[in-house]
Amino acid sequence: MAGDMKYKKVAYYPGCALEGSGHAYNRSTKAVGKELGLDLVEIKNWNCCGAMEVKNIDPKIQTYLSARNLSITEEMGFDTVMAPCNGCYHNLKKAEYDLGHDETSKEVNQRLSSKAGHKTYEAGKVETIHALDWIKKSIGEEGIRERVKNSLQGIKVANYYGCMYTRPRHIFPEKDQGADSESTSKPHYMDDILAAAGAENVDFPLKTACCGGAHTLSDSDTSTKLVLNILTAAEACGADVVATECPTCHTGLEMHQIRAEKVLGRKTNIKILYFTQLLGMALGLSAKKVGVHENFSDPRSLLKEKGLG
Amino acid sequence: MPIHEKSLIRPEKLIEHEELVIEGVDVSGHWSTFIEGRSVADYNENLQDEIAALPGGEYIHRCWQCGSCTNSCTVNAINADFNPRYWIYLIRTGMEEELLRDKDIIWQCVSCNKCTYACPRDVVPEGVMKATSHWLELKGHTPKSPSTIFDEAFSEQVISRGKIEDGLVLRNFFKRTGQPLNQPWLIAMVGGLIKRFPVFYLMKLGFATVFRPKTKGWNRARDAINEYAEEREAANRKALGLGSKGAK
């Protein structure tokens, strides 16, 4: 399955977070793609997916937001869209599922699309993939091993996937379909990619725990407790780094790591890096190029010590 | 009435006598714990229908009370009073008064969907939590929660411009909830960054927002969504037997 040409050139949906707080994820994803010879073509005039918020105003509006992005993807001639953000990825998947299974969602989408003046997206036209699928399926572990210039050897990683990448199960029909597919209970694509880049993955029980991202500002005390749990568990497992694959999780972990120290007096030293930052450095990109200076948890001295960056 | 739920026994219903002797036998203190009789006469027979009429509550009738939701719940792990299974039980049996005792914490559901993953009956308890919080606010039992205020600040920006800028969402939220922006942890967070990348920091938190993202050609979508949102809001109010918004 490595070297799947299908994903060599895909539509790219960065989403709002990657233009703001997740800037380092955007630049490292693009840099990694370029280094691996994968083409990303950004969706024209895309809109916000609604994140975790618009659905609470009305879920059908949230479905429409993703349907519009899928409609543009299709109009641009693509049958695959890649989203690096778990929220964006989740919402595209959920829209795909709802438009294929729920009549009211279909009707509302039709109504809003025609009023907005664009083609109505119909389920089945575009496949949504995550940045992890993109790398795992187009390059694969073998391909990564061949291209590693600066092995991540000696770096112990706890891979953190969060909620939206695997739950609820029904919107991810391709998962849990045998050894090569992603697992919703014990996801492993990020583990596989980083292991191929030389990292040592620790056995981390909180891979799919919740960081409280939905209430990161509106119920900060809860989020701080949840994040502290994740970070202390990762440290207890012997990890130097928590690898992330979502800007909301990543920013949440970094923000509440600082908040836990300030508010609860609980300091953790673990560094938080996007998997694309780690992979990029393994492929020989500079620390600057993958934006590690933008990380709040400032991993630069750790990376130096490990011979990276 | 049989005791279905231990937590239904509220501390004020427990009667203990500090000193009590019955026919020469001392049954003071714990020896004489009684539970005051309780009859529920104020069932809200429409409660389940009302919750089911709001987005997310549609499948509440499927629940068979297995408890998998509460067992897997992220918030329950840090606050044992946060109990989705119990609230679903109260809603289904119409025990509104009991439900209202927990009205101030239901909004704290973090939408992790651990419950949805675990539920064997596809109830989507996460949706039920959202519908219930929404119900509490529409009925005026609680003020708008910080979560709702955030959802509104966020959604208004998405609907009007097509995109959000996280710095602006943060500022609007802090303003609407009356919190100062100079929280020590926030300062510590951006303080570390400002040393390394001052220009980026300014853009990031949007203190110097020169440029606001907007989706090109968004206006027609905006109008269509706004029209639909208003219709839905009116329908939700109607389902709960409430008058139109302005009339309140």
Ligand code: SF4
């Ligand atoms: S897991 Fe589902 S069926 Fe079980 S108690 Fe919760 S909502 Fe009801």
Ligand code: SF4
């Ligand atoms: S979605 Fe809400 S109710 Fe469900 S497990 Fe998470 S916090 Fe608990």
